[in-house]
């Protein structure tokens with residue numbers, strides 16, 4: 001019955017572990033359980049973010065994709081003033097989807113402010129998480145706001161996890177056709193939409209591996 005045990009073990013690792021330390025502590029001592037919890041947190045971060053480095057290296061490619069999307073999509077709602085933008089953000093923040101996206105990260109409510117008028121603004125919007133600033137000449141529209149809101153949902157970069165959240169917001173608030181178009185432009189830019197599966201060892205698998213390494217070190221000595 002060795003295989004059945006392994007399958008159950010694998011099923012466990014597909015579940016999200018609420019407290020990896022506690023789960024590990026059942027079969028190992030405190031010190032090892034701490035080591036396991038650190039291992040779990042590192043792998044989990046990698047899995048969620050789909051990247052190793054913190055560098056936002058795909059930014060310009062992503063911006064190009066967005067520009068093409070914005071040119072092709074004619075139905076983007078324009079805001080006449082900051083009150084309209086705030087009202088729209090409130091609607092997004094009240095939605096079931098936003099509640100789901102911000103369950104473990106991000107901000108439940110976001111304040112929208114207008115940037116002082118400047119000639120040739122470099123950015124359409126900025127997100128500080130709890131606060132979003134929009135440029136009055138090029139940032140007063142639904143798409144720019146959704147782009148910044150996706151950051152405020154807890155994704156302060158433009159990687160795969162961010163793109164997924166943005167697409168869900170676009171799909172919900174601009175429609176599935178808009179989301180399809182944006183997705184195809186992102187793919188055309190050579191950017192990925194899928195996070196490679198990163199397996200995380202269960203406490204048992206980790207412990208077996210850890211003991212193997214200790215044995216090997218003993219042999220080397």
Ligand SMILES: [Zn+2]
Pocket residue numbers: 147148151157158
């Ligand atoms: Zn951005």
